[in-house]
Structures are given as C-alpha cells and as structure tokens.
Amino acid sequence: MRPRSLSHLGVLTSGGDSPGMNAAVRAVVRAIAHHGLRSSSIQRGFDGCIKGSIAPMGPRDVSNIISRGGTILGSARSEEFRTAEGRTIAAKQLRDQGIDGLVVIGGDGTFTGAHILEQEHGIPCIGLPGTIDNDLVGTDRTIGFDTAIHTAVDAIDKIRDTASSHDRLFFVEVMGRDTGYIAMQCALACGAEYVMIPEVVQSVDQLLDALSAGAGKKSSNIVIVAEGDEEGGAFVIADKVRDRTSSYDIRVSVLGHIQRGGSPTANDRILASRTGVAAVEAMLKGQSSCMVGLVNDEIAITPFKQAIAGVKTIQPDLMRVLAILSI
Numbered sequence: 414m415r416p417r418s419l420s421h422l423g424v425l426t427s428g429g430d431s432p433g434m435n436a437a438v439r440a441v442v443r444a445i446a447h448h449g450l451r452s453s454s455i456q457r458g459f460d461g462c463i464k465g466s467i468a469p470m471g472p473r474d475v476s477n478i479i480s481r482g483g484t485i486l487g488s489a490r491s492e493e494f495r496t497a498e499g500r501t502i503a504a505k506q507l508r509d510q511g512i513d514g515l516v517v518i519g520g521d522g523t524f525t526g527a528h529i530l531e532q533e534h535g536i537p538c539i540g541l542p543g544t545i546d547n548d549l550v551g552t553d554r555t556i557g558f559d560t561a562i563h564t565a566v567d568a569i570d571k572i573r574d575t576a577s578s579h580d581r582l583f584f585v586e587v588m589g590r591d592t593g594y595i596a597m598q599c600a601l602a603c604g605a606e607y608v609m610i611p612e613v614v615q616s617v618d619q620l621l622d623a624l625s626a627g628a629g630k631k632s633s634n635i636v637i638v639a640e641g642d643e644e645g646g647a648f649v650i651a652d653k654v655r656d657r658t659s660s661y662d663i664r665v666s667v668l669g670h671i672q673r674g675g676s677p678t679a680n681d682r683i684l685a686s687r688t689g690v691a692a693v694e695a696m697l698k699g700q701s702s703c704m705v706g707l708v709n710d711e712i713a714i715t716p717f718k719q720a721i722a723g724v725k726t727i728q729p730d731l732m733r734v735l736a737i738l739s740i
C-alpha cells in the first residue's frame with residue numbers, strides 16, 4: 414500500500430448519534446492537525462455534504478467537547494444521499510472546498526454511504542464505529558455502547574427498587590433494532606430474570622417457564638427486551654403474557670432515547686480517541702473504504718463491506734450464565 418498525499422480532510426457524524434462521537438471528532442481533528450493537514454467540519458452528516466454546510470475546523474474548535482454527549486456536528490439520515498444525483502452533488506461540494514478525503518463517524522448506514530461515495534467519485538473515506546448498538550463486525554465495542562449500557566443499567570436498577578416494593582413483573586425495553594447487545598449486557602449487569610433478544614429465538618411460553626421457576630420465591634421479576642425481538646417489543650410481549658396468565662402484576666418501561674444521550678464513559682472516550690488517531694494515520698498510509706475499530710485492545714482495520722455485512726454474534730454462553738444466576 415502506497416502512502417497517500419492528502420491535504421484537507423472532512424469529518425462528519427451520521428446516523429443515530431452516540432455518546433463519544435464528540436470525543437471522536439476531537440481526536441480526528443487533532444490528529445489531522447498533528448500531521449500537518451487541514452480539516453473541515455461537515456454539519457448533519459451527508460446532508461451537509463449535499464448542502465455545502467462545510468467550514469474549516471481546527472484543534473481549538475474541539476476544545477472541551479470530549480465529555481459532551483450528542484455530536485456538535487449534528488447528525489442526520491440523508492434520503493437525498495441515497496440517490497446517485499445526491500452523491501454527485503455531495504462529491505462536487507467536497508471537491509469545491511478542496512476536501513480530498515473524508516472521515517465518517519457512524520454505523521452501518523454511514524459506512525454504506527461512504528463506501529458508495531468512494532466507489533463512484535474516488536473520494537477516499539475511512540470510518541469510526543459510532544453507534545450504541547455494537548452491531549459492527551471488526552470492533553469489540555462501538556463508540557457509545559459502554560455509555561448506553563451504563564445509562565440503561567442505572568435506570569433498570571431504579572426499576573428494580575420499585576418492582577421489589579410492589580412484587581411486580583417488569584418488561585424493560587432497551588434499544589437494539591436488529592441486535593440484542595445492549596439487552597444482553599444489561600440483563601447480566603442488572604441480575605435480570607430473563608432476556609429476549611433477536612439473535613436467539615425464544616417463545617413467550619419459554620419465558621413463562623423460566624419465570625415460574627422462581628414463583629413464590631422472588632419479590633420481583635425483570636425481563637429485558639431488545640426492541641428488535643422477534644416476539645415484539647416490551648408492550649407486545651407483556652400483552653402476550655397477560656393473555657396467558659394473571660399470576661403477575663405487570664408493568665412496562667421503555668427506556669428509549671435516554672440511552673443515546675449523556676456524557677460518555679471513560680471507556681468510550683478512550684475508544685474514540687484511539688480509533689480517531691488511527692483512522693487519520695491509516696488514511697495517510699493509503700487505507701480507505703474501511704472502518705477502524707479495536708479488537709483485543711489492538712487497532713483493527715476492517716473493510717466497510719465486511720463491517721456492515723458480517724454478523725456479529727452474541728456469545729451463547731452469556732445466556733447460560735444469565736440462566737444460572739437468575740434462579
């Protein structure tokens with residue numbers, strides 16, 4: 414691979430925001446400055462490329478953002494960028510600003526867009542995994558996942574307090590449209606009685622069997638439901654349980670977007686900082702159309718196509734551990 418001669422990189426955040434995106438922007442902008450290049454911010458993801466919402470950004474512009482949630486660049490899911498015409502406008506805007514490479518921070522949709530942009534218009538793109546869902550192959554953790562779990566665990570602990578006081582069964586829905594990573598980790602961390610995730614097919618009858626094992630012994634039951642579970646979300650599953658039995662006093666709590674906000678944990682800030690610097694350096698070495706992650710605490714570079722299309726499995730042993738501990 415030949416080193417690439419670049420002078421000006423753009424940085425954007427796209428898709429659902431995640432805590433640690435700002436730490437990633439800071440790392441990218443400062444690494445760019447360290448290597449003597451110019452950088453520009455692009456507002457609201459690929460939408461900002463199309464609209465030309467692009468402005469110079471230097472190391473001091475990213476001061477004191479490492480601890481802030483959300484993204485100072487704004488984020489969006491751009492419909493126009495899905496069209497060839499939209500991408501042509503975006504590429505022209507970038508070229509008009511003198512931008513000769515792009516660092517994108519986001520999830521699978523972001524990487525899909527960046528991959529197509531590079532293929533069609535030859536603008537090298539490199540990605541950082543910014544999503545709370547942890548659903549990208551090529552990194553043990555995505556930026557924001559750790560914070561999202563901490564936020565959810567804090568909320569579920571509080572739900573346990575009230576559940577125990579009233580002898581109730583709670584269904585708590587956490588985020589994860591296609592994956593159960595957040596749900597699985599929360600279930601283990603909160604000592605939940607059961608977890609429903611899209612990766613493992615489990616029926617409501619299986620859930621009831623598991624709960625009945627603790628009947629009469631427990632003052633509360635908590636079932637964590639990933640929003641993308643096959644049986645439905647927490648409200649749907651709660652109704653299915655109500656249809657089958659009246660043994661439980663049931664409540665439902667959907668944690669929702671609270672999981673996407675807040676100050677990032679130290680782990681997310683460190684992950685963002687390390688991958689941000691590595692992404693800029695990989696780009697200068699000639700890498701592109703790939704995501705920079707962390708595997709076994711080492712920087713790992715994975716082609717966009719693989720990061721998106723690969724299936725990241727949840728270790729089956731985690732379900733077993735949960736079952737052993739929830740007696």
Ligand code: F6P
Nearest residue numbers: 429430544545546588589590591
């Ligand atoms: O960021 C990913 C995610 O958290 C999914 O788990 C969830 O389904 C989705 O975002 C919802 O995002 P929005 O409300 O922004 O469409």
